[in-house]
Amino acid sequence: MKIAETSIAEYLNNVAAKRSTPGGGAVAAIAAAEGLALMGMVTSFTHKPNALPEDLPGRIDQSCDTLLQLADADAVAFDAVMAALRGKGDLAAASITAARVPLKVINIILDSLDDLEQLAQDGNPNLITDTGIAASLLASALDASELNILINIRELEEAHSAEFTVQLARLPAAKLRLSTVHQQVRNSLS
Numbered sequence: 001m002k003i004a005e006t007s008i009a010e011y012l013n014n015v016a017a018k019r020s021t022p023g024g025g026a027v028a029a030i031a032a033a034e035g036l037a038l039m040g041m042v043t044s045f046t047h048k049p050n051a052l053p054e055d056l057p058g059r060i061d062q063s064c065d066t067l068l069q070l071a072d073a074d075a076v077a078f079d080a081v082m083a084a085l086r087g088k089g090d091l092a093a094a095s096i097t098a099a100r101v102p103l104k105v106i107n108i109i110l111d112s113l114d115d116l117e118q119l120a121q122d123g124n125p126n127l128i129t130d131t132g133i134a135a136s137l138l139a140s141a142l143d144a145s146e147l148n149i150l151i152n153i154r155e156l157e158e159a160h161s162a163e164f165t166v167q168l169a170r171l172p173a174a175k176l177r178l179s180t181v182h183q184q185v186r187n188s189l190s
Contacts, residue, residue, distance in 0.1 A: 002068075002072055003022060003026060003030065003062070003068060003071045003072055004068040004069075004071075004072075006131065010030075011030075015027060018081075020077055020078060020082065021074070021075035022071065022074070022075050023067070023074070023075070023078060024042075024144055024148060025070075025071075025074030025075075025077075025078065025098075025101060025102055025105075025144075025145070025148045026072070026074045026075060027144065028056075028069040028074075028102060028105055028140075028141045028144035028145045028148065029067045029068070029070040029071035029101075029102075029105050029141070029145075030067070030068075030071050030073060031137050031138075031141040031144065032105055032109055032137065032138060032141035032142075032145075033063075033064045033067035033068055033071075034068050034137050035109075035112075035133075035134040035135070035136075035137030035138040036059075036060050036063050036064050036067065036108075036112060036113050036134070036138075036142065037064055038063070038130045038133055038134040038137070039060055039112065039115060039116060039119055039131070039132070039134045040057060040060040040061065041127065041130060042123040042124060042127045042130050042134070043056050043057055043119065043123070044057070045062065045124040045126070045127055046119070046122065046123045046124045046154050047124070048122060048128075051118075051122040051123075052115075052118060052119070052122060052123075053174035056115055059115070060112075062090065063108050063111070065099070066104075066108060067105065067108060070101055070104055070105055070108075073101050074098075074101045074102070074148075077094070077097050077098040077100075077101050077152070077163075078098060080094040080097060080098065081094045081095055081098050092155075092156055092157075092160060095152045095153065095155065095156055095167065095188070096152075096153075098148075098152040098162060098165060099149045099152035099153050099164055102144075102146070102148040102149050102152075103145070103149060103167055105141060105145045105162065106142060106145045106146070106149075106167070106171070108166050109138050109141060109142050109145075109174070110170065111175055113174060113177050113178070116131070116134060116135060116138065116178075116181055117177065117181060119131045119134075120132075120135075120181045120184050120185065125188075126139075126179060128185050128188055128189075129185060129189070131181070131185060132181065132184075132185030135178045135179075135181040135182045135185070136178075136182060138178055139175060139178040139179065139182070142171060142174060142175060142178070143175075143182050146168060146171055148163050149168060150168075153165075
């Protein structure tokens with residue numbers, strides 16, 4: 001089952017079902033895709049000349065497509081971890097692979113921050129709440145992806161987990177930027 005090919009109702013039923021996948025990693029990737037899709041909507045309705053980069057819609061579309069693929073990849077990676085726990089595979093290798101999926105989600109979010117901030121500044125003011133909601137969704141996806149990395153690296157030797165620890169050190173600054181956009185939107189509504 002490819003998540004991108006299911007209805008929203010079917011996707012939600014699959015998440016709620018008594019099975020392990022799709023789970024939190026897929027939900028994080030979908031939340032990030034929703035945040036980027038809202039950024040795409042704001043971009044589409046912003047008509048100020050030269051306000052936004054011309055390639056922004058294409059970059060947003062590509063990121064959304066990649067996030068949908070990562071939602072599916074998360075399920076495959078998690079299934080490999082479960083198989084390794086049952087003695088069918090290398091647990092360390094499966095855990096590293098499983099941690100790399102949410103790291104890719106994080107990298108897409110980090111790559112979108114400049115664009116989000118620009119939309120908050122120069123996007124169509126009638127859609128400012130959509131920009132704020134995009135920030136909220138991206139912040140949630142960032143937090144969720146961080147949790148998924150942490151659970152997958154917790155049993156790894158430091159030599160294997162160090163690459164993730166270095167990457168996770170970038171998150172506080174990103175979270176502050178997302179919070180700042182959200183607060184900027186709130187302030188504009190008072």
